[in-house]
Amino acid sequence: MDALKKARTACSTSKYILENAEPGEGQKNKHQGSRETPNGCVNPAGVCAGESTSKRRHCSYSEDDVRPWLPMVTQCDAEDEESRCDKKSRTKEGQVLLFYKYVDLADPADICEWQRELCRRLHLHGKIRIAREGLNGTVGGALISTQQYMEAVMTHPYFTDMNIEDFKTSQGGHDSFLDGLVVSIHQEIVPMGMDPMLVSFKDAGCHLTPAQFHEEVQRHRNAKEREEKTNTVFIDCRNFYESRIGIFPDAITPDIRKFSYWPEYVDKNEAVFADKKVLMYCTGGIRCERGSAYLRSKGICKEVLQLKGGIHRYLDQYPDGFFRGKLFVFDNRYAIQTNQxxxxxxxxxSKPWDEYEPCSSKHCHQLVLSCPSCRTSGLTTCCRRCAELALDYASGEDGKTKTKKRKEECTCTKNRERIPVEKLDSSSACSAIKVDGVKPCRGTGSTRDVQS
Ligand SMILES: [Zn+2]
Ligand SMILES: [Zn+2]
Ligand SMILES: [Zn+2]
Structure with a gap:
């Protein structure tokens, strides 16, 4: 059995017990009393005075359990802050955080419960994935709440080596997350479909700062301009619908719909990576961690380098640098803009347009790029078939046909190759790599997961 199959089998069979248990169930905070309580981090009021006990009951933690790493704020304070202004100024004054931390967590359920309580008190919305390998999250809310959130996280024993730089920030708010707050336990903090014991963050590629990365990209561009052979494979490990609206123009953009296709993409394209220096990036850096570890596990690349903090951090330093277009984000904003x-x-x-909106067909999860004039003429679905299904669905609502479940993939995405094979043009090495054959489908992926 090859390495990929072995890892996948292990991944599907060795589920952590926690994954099936209600997070927090029967758990006690093992840190309680065993470590120093950070100063100024205790909530003297416990919970917001107006809160009912029934609302608190779902949380198996007592107030004492979570106190050490909760900030001195109540849910009411955060709500006051939120209600002070209307939705527009809330988003303008609010903030969205994007962050992750790979660290061996002995007690994911404890972390889950702590995060739920912390976000609830600060009135933050967002998505947080917790696993034994760490934590991956994006949360949004009032500026003061996100600041207190960061401080609280950095005082927790597992996360004391995080610093403010590890939190990527952008304009937004708790309205950026339509599903409210989702905190959940998984086997991986970003779903690559590989057992973290077999492909570990500990084997990740070398981190480059945005400045070092910028230099590498510059070098790669210069070589291309001079039509020299380059020994670098510059690759975007995000999904195709993300790179469609924003890219480093010289990078290979795999036509993959989700990150769990990355290992197979690498396997199918070993020749592209063989003996090369790989320069890779993603949104916030998290996918590159284990994505690069997988590449390294193949033992075929000369070197694997990854952009620390991802495009997000790069744009902070180089808002008008090599990255062009918009940065796709997995929340209701869909994208962050730094250049025009x-x-x-x-x-x-086919007119220039990069503002995603969900397919108007209620059964479909695809994101659609439809310009204002096409929208006005009613073109609001991902494809013609979807428009027809939308009509079926509408009649279903009248009770004539059965209501259909929303689908992650539309019929229009079925003809796309799941794992494309990159063609290597020997005359100019990797600079001439083209995506093989089939024209990429217009359809997109689902935006329901948290990735960065
Ligand atoms: Zn149009
Ligand atoms: Zn659709
Ligand atoms: Zn479609």
Whole structure:
């Protein structure tokens, strides 16, 4: 059995017990009393005075359990802050955080419960994935709440070596997350579909600062301009619908719909990576951690380098640098803008357009690029079939046909190759790599997961 199959089998069979248990169930905070309580981090009021006990009951923690790493704020304070202004200024004054930490967690359920309580008190919305390998999250809310959140996280014993730089920030708020707050326990903090015991964050590629990365990209570009052979494979490990609206123009952009296809993509394209220096990036750096570890586990690359903090950090330092277009984000904002370039086009008329909206068909999860004039003429679905299904669905609501469940993939995405094979043009090494054959489908992926 090859390494990939072995890892996948292990991943599907060796589920952590916690994954099936209600997070926090029967757990006690093992840190309680065993470590120093950080100063100024105790909530003297316990919980917001207006809160009912029934609302608190789902949480198996007592107030004492979680106190050490909760900030001195009540849910009411955060809500006051939120209600002071309307939705627009709330988003303008609010903030969205994106962060992750790979660390061996002995007690994911404890961390889960702590995060739930912390976010609840600070009135933060967002998505947090917890696993034995660490924590991956994106949360949004009032500026003061996100600041207190960061401070609280950094005082927790597992996360004391995190610093403010580890939290990527952007304009937004708790309205950026339509599903409210989702804190959940998984086997991996970003779903690559590989057992973390077999492909560990500990084997990740070398981190480059944005400045070092910028230099590498510059070198790669210079070599390309001089039509020299380059020994570098510059690759974006995000999904195709993310790179569609924003890219480092010289990078290979795999036509993959989700990150769990990355290992197979690497396997199918070993020749592209063989003996090369790989320069990779993603949104906030997390996918590169184990994505690079997988590449390294193959033992075929000369060197694997990853952008620390991802495009997010790069843009902080180089808002008008090599990255062009918008940065796709997995929340209701869909994208963050730092330059004016529009690199994508309307699905229907091919005019430049890069603002995603969900397919208007209620059964479908795809994101659609439809320019204002196409929208006005009713082109709001991902494809014609979806528009027809939308009609079926509408009649279903009248009770004539059965209501259909929303699908992650539309029929229009079925003809796309799951794992594309990159073609290596020997005349100019990796600079001439083209995506093979089939025209990429217009369809997109689901945005329901937290990735960065
Ligand atoms: Zn159009
Ligand atoms: Zn659709
Ligand atoms: Zn479709």
């Amino acid at each position: 370039d529009v690199i994508a086009e309307c699905f229907h008329c």
